[in-house]
Amino acid sequence: QVEDDHEFDVVVVGGGPGGSTVSTLVAMQGYRVLLLEKEEFPRYQIGESLLPSTVHGICRLLGVSEELEKAAFMPKRGGTFRWGSSPEPWTFSFSVSATFSGPTSLAYQVERMKFDQILLDNARDKGVEVREKSSVVDVIEEDGRVCGVLYSDVDGVRHEVRSRFVVDASGNKSRIQSRIGGTRHYSDFFQNIALFGYFEGGKRLPAPNSGNILCAAFNSGWFWYIPLTDELTSVGAVLRREALERVQGDREKALMGLIEECPLIAEYLSEARRVESGPYGEVRVRKDYSYCQDTFWRPGMVLVGDAACFIDPVFSSGVHLATYSGLLAARSINSSLSGDFEEKKCFEEYEARYRNEYSLFHDFLVAFYDMHQDEDSYFWTAKKVMNSSAPGLESFVELVGGGASHEGGLVNAASYTEQRESTFREFSELVDRPAGESGTDRDLFDSMLVQSVLEEGAKIQVHAALGEAVDDEGPMREGGLVPSADGMRWADFGY
Numbered sequence: 390q391v392e393d394d395h396e397f398d399v400v401v402v403g404g405g406p407g408g409s410t411v412s413t414l415v416a417m418q419g420y421r422v423l424l425l426e427k428e429e430f431p432r433y434q435i436g437e438s439l440l441p442s443t444v445h446g447i448c449r450l451l452g453v454s455e456e457l458e459k460a461a462f463m464p465k466r467g468g469t470f471r472w473g474s475s476p477e478p479w480t481f482s483f484s485v486s487a488t489f490s491g492p493t494s495l496a497y498q499v500e501r502m503k504f505d506q507i508l509l510d511n512a513r514d515k516g517v518e519v520r521e522k523s524s525v526v527d528v529i530e531e532d533g534r535v536c537g538v539l540y541s542d543v544d545g546v547r548h549e550v551r552s553r554f555v556v557d558a559s560g561n562k563s564r565i566q567s568r569i570g571g572t573r574h575y576s577d578f579f580q581n582i583a584l585f586g587y588f589e590g591g592k593r594l595p596a597p598n599s600g601n602i603l604c605a606a607f608n609s610g611w612f613w614y615i616p617l618t619d620e621l622t623s624v625g626a627v628l629r630r631e632a633l634e635r636v637q638g639d640r641e642k643a644l645m646g647l648i649e650e651c652p653l654i655a656e657y658l659s660e661a662r663r664v665e666s667g668p669y670g671e672v673r674v675r676k677d678y679s680y681c682q683d684t685f686w687r688p689g690m691v692l693v694g695d696a697a698c699f700i701d702p703v704f705s706s707g708v709h710l711a712t713y714s715g716l717l718a719a720r721s722i723n724s725s726l727s728g729d730f731e732e733k734k735c736f737e738e739y740e741a742r743y744r745n746e747y748s749l750f751h752d753f754l755v756a757f758y759d760m761h762q763d764e765d766s767y768f769w770t771a772k773k774v775m776n777s778s779a780p781g782l783e784s785f786v787e788l789v790g791g792g793a794s795h796e797g798g799l800v801n802a803a804s805y806t807e808q809r810e811s812t813f814r815e816f817s818e819l820v821d822r823p824a825g826e827s828g829t830d831r832d833l834f835d836s837m838l839v840q841s842v843l844e845e846g847a848k849i850q851v852h853a854a855l856g857e858a859v860d861d862e863g864p865m866r867e868g869g870l871v872p873s874a875d876g877m878r879w880a881d882f883g884y
């Protein structure tokens with residue numbers, strides 16, 4: 390039996406950060422939005438270390454800054470890494486970037502059960518109709534256009550709901566992303582496995598960095614160590630694919646064994662005990678999480694957040710990409726619904742900008758992962774990632790120059806490639822410089838490549854603070870659109 394629901398302008402599938410962001414920003418423009426979430430919140434999710442652009446940019450646009458402050462999440466000034474050829478940990482703070490100075494240089498470490506609940510409650514407050522325990526099973530299609538979804542409620546009753554747009558923000562296990570058409574491409578390079586659990590009583594870095602994420606490389610991969618509260622720490626090992634059999638037996642034993650292999654983490658946990666009950670009591674495994682869909686939209690449907698792509702946990706890009714893509718998708722939906730621009734033009738802008746942000750992180754993370762390798766393996770890996778017949782160094786330059794995805798048409802190809810190559814040159818010089826020559830962090834976080842990754846987030850922050858778009862350098866690509874003055878729609882440049 391299928392029951393007919395009322396019509397909506399937009400149906401959003403999934404109530405994680407991506408789904409909450411897009412639904413709120415569309416509802417704030419007065420459109421009718423239905424959000425369907427298969428779980429009942431609060432629900433567990435990994436992805437606890439946030440970036441300043443999410444906290445001070447998107448969250449401010451959503452109007453949840455006060456709720457976040459009230460929640461008193463652990464302040465995160467930056468990151469501390471035992472990584473690369475330097476034997477001592479080095480630290481960066483977000484405030485090294487001029488735009489992230491002052492209070493906006495602080496991000497948070499969050500318990501996702503609390504953070505996601507705040508965003509979902511805010512969506513409700515802003516007019517989104519939220520139905521939990523409602524699992525979307527398929528999309529409805531007519532004349533090549535997606536025009537609604539089929540979902541099951543908690544009693545197993547099937548509902549059909551029609552809408553002008555469907556947003557798939559249902560995360561990495563999305564069942565309906567395949568209805569977008571195209572293929573989900575799993576990365577040849579990031580084939581890692583994560584094994585993670587929670588501890589009480591772990592040590593903290595000395596102030597003022599006690600809220601930093603600590604990442605420590607060791608023989609089998611690297612550990613994250615994220616202080617969630619003064620007591621609670623999220624600890625995870627990210628392992629290379631070859632280590633698969635290590636996580637297939639007793640997970641707790643495997644995690645404790647890996648901790649023993651990493652002296653820094655073993656020392657930080659020397660007086661801690663693992664949490665063994667409640668939502669943090671399980672030792673969890675995640676794999677097959679690095680992929681990118683080759684199409685992000687089709688008429689009537691768009692993928693947001695992990696439903697479209699995810700790279701890797703290092704540098705905490707996941708919630709940033711989910712919420713940033715939520716903002717971009719909201720602009721595209723709002724502009725299409727208002728009739729400002731054709732759907733195609735809006736969603737091409739969506740895809741171009743989301744891919745660009747994804748690529749910046751992807752390229753950077755590829756290079757970053759190889760900092761502890763020798764040069765040959767550094768270049769060989771790039772060659773493998775690109776499946777290229779060119780020599781290793783050239784392959785690497787092409788990869789981090791933005792050529793790997795062959796998405797040149799989505800950007801101003803010539804200047805984009807030129808800029809990416811020059812940032813790569815600067816980056817590789819820093820990487821090649823002997824350790825200690827330029828201070829403990831080797832100026833890495835002053836490099837243009839890293840700054841350009843942070844730049845888009847910085848723009849969103851300034852926009853949220855001033856209420857004005859700061860994209861005055863023009864469209865990202867020829868013929869492209871720019872954010873409207875209020876940031877909620879697209880506009881022609883110089884309108």
Ligand code: FAD
Nearest residue numbers: 403405406407427436438525559560583694695702707708
């Ligand atoms: P999700 O948060 O996955 O939300 C999707 C929602 O959709 C869920 O609530 C789900 O229940 C619902 N849903 C699913 N199917 C259906 C359906 N059929 N019908 C209705 N609802 C449905 N990111 C960071 O920013 N920082 C980190 O430190 C970090 N660490 C990570 C560590 C690991 C090991 C991994 C794998 C990822 C990490 N991430 C991190 C990434 C982060 O988890 C994700 O990028 C982020 O949660 C994506 O948000 P989302 O809204 O797209 O999806």
